[in-house]
Amino acid sequence: MDTDQRRRDELAAFLRDRRARVDRTAVNMPPAPRSRVPGLRREEVAALAGVSVTWYTWLEQARPINPSRSVLEAIARLFALSAPETDYLLRLGGHAGGWMPAGRAGHAGDLPPHLHHLLESFAGPAFLLAADWSIVAWNAAYARLYTRISSLAPDERNLLWLVFTDPALRELMPDWQAQSRRFAGEFRAAVGPAIGTADLSDLVARLSAASADFARVWADRAVETFSSRERVFDHPTRGRVTYEEHKLVPLDAPGHQLVLYLE
Numbered sequence: 001m002d003t004d005q006r007r008r009d010e011l012a013a014f015l016r017d018r019r020a021r022v023d024r025t026a027v028n029m030p031p032a033p034r035s036r037v038p039g040l041r042r043e044e045v046a047a048l049a050g051v052s053v054t055w056y057t058w059l060e061q062a063r064p065i066n067p068s069r070s071v072l073e074a075i076a077r078l079f080a081l082s083a084p085e086t087d088y089l090l091r092l093g094g095h096a097g098g099w100m101p102a103g104r105a106g107h108a109g110d111l112p113p114h115l116h117h118l119l120e121s122f123a124g125p126a127f128l129l130a131a132d133w134s135i136v137a138w139n140a141a142y143a144r145l146y147t148r149i150s151s152l153a154p155d156e157r158n159l160l161w162l163v164f165t166d167p168a169l170r171e172l173m174p175d176w177q178a179q180s181r182r183f184a185g186e187f188r189a190a191v192g193p194a195i196g197t198a199d200l201s202d203l204v205a206r207l208s209a210a211s212a213d214f215a216r217v218w219a220d221r222a223v224e225t226f227s228s229r230e231r232v233f234d235h236p237t238r239g240r241v242t243y244e245e246h247k248l249v250p251l252d253a254p255g256h257q258l259v260l261y262l263e
Contacts, residue, residue, distance in 0.1 A: 004064075005062070005064075007092055007094070008062040008063070008064065009062045010092055011059070011062070011089075011092035011093060012059065012060045012061060012062040014088070014089065014092060015059060015060050015075070015089075016060055018079045018081065018085070019039050019040050019042075019045060019060075019079065020038060020039035021038075021039055021079075022039045022040045022078070022079055022080070023080075024038070024039070024040065026080065027040070027048060027078065029044060042056055042057055042060065045075070045078065048078050049071065049074045049075050049078050050071075050074060051071055051074075066094060067093045067094075069090065069093070069095045069197075070197060072089055072090055072093045072095065073086070073090075073197070075089070076089055076090075083253070083254050083255065084254055086254075087254040087255070111128070111136065111137060111253055111256075112252055112253065115128065115137065115250060115252075115253060115256075115258075116137055118250075118258070119137055119138065119139040119258070120139050120140070122139060122141070122260055123141065124141055124243060124260065124261045124262050124263055125138075125139065125141040125142035125144075125145045125146075125243070125260075125261040126138065126139045126141065126142055126258065126259065126260045126261065127139070127142050127149075127258075127259050128253075128256055128257070128258055128259070129159060129256060129257045129258075129259060130255060130256055131191070131255035131256070132158065132191070132199060132200060132203065133158055133159045133160050133187060133190075133191075134154075134157055134158050134159075135149065135157040135158070135159055135162075136157075136256070141261075142261075144235075144236070144237070145172070145233060145235060145236070145261075146168075146169060146172065147168075147236055148166070148168050148169075158203065159183070160183060160184070160187050160203070160207065161203065161206075161207060163179075163180050163183050164180060164207055164210070164211040164213055164214040165207070165210050165211055171234065172233050172234055172235075173232070173233060173234075174232055174233075174234055174240070175232055179231070180213065180214075180217065181217050181222065182224050184214065184217045184218055184222065185222035185223050185224030186224045186225070186226050188218075188221070188222070188223050188224075189223045189224055189225055189226075190226075204218065226247055228244060228245060228246045228247075229244075229245055230242055230243070230244060230245070231243045231244075231245045231261060241263070242263075243261035243262060243263055244261070244262045244263075245259065245260070245261055245262075246259075246260045246262065247259055247260070248260065
């Protein structure tokens with residue numbers, strides 16, 4: 001048996017198992033008859049996820065089909081999968097993990113407490129990015145560097161949005177032109193195929209309307225891979241400072257990136 005078939009077999013088994021665990025009342029379905037296995041029927045999954053019954057049946061039969069990322073994310077939401085389970089489902093479906101379904105990423109309260117402790121343990125500025133680049137947590141040093149972060153509403157704390165629309169953040173970056181272009185390329189590379197999801201499409205559309213600079217840069221379709229580098233800021237109290245920027249991926253918070261500025 002080849003590797004792809006083994007992956008499809010595991011995907012099929014995983015879907016069957018999680019389908020049987022779905023709380024029917026949580027998805028507005030009547031309780032299952034006592035004579036039937038609990039969970040959802042394939043026909044119900046297909047209807048609720050917006051796919052054909054035949055296609056979903058083939059998926060659970062490990063047929064050689066290629067499920068799209070958006071469909072797998074819809075199934076993950078329907079099955080109320082955890083972040084690690086969603087990541088696993090995406091990888092079984094042949095997609096890079098990391099992107100969290102709508103409403104499942106971007107909330108600091110969902111993070112393991114030790115990640116907050118880890119952030120505060122760094123002397124330099126540090127913050128945590130969700131898969132869509134929402135800033136979901138930060139330490140006191142970052143709040144001293146970017147003083148507006150604590151006063152922003154949660155839905156405004158998207159790093160890409162702030163880089164291109166917040167004059168205060170632009171003033172912090174003397175090399176804004178070069179760095180903003182690089183941010184756009186790194187964002188495109190980081191989100192990959194998820195760029196077509198409704199949430200990210202909306203973010204790009206809103207940014208294009210709000211910032212001519214972003215619209216121009218985005219139209220270039222540059223793709224950048226992150227690499228550790230020097231970052232220069234005009235610190236509100238310390239003047240011009242240079243940091244070394246690093247990114248770490250916490251394995252127990254799929255889809256997140258820990259950004260560190262070291263002196």
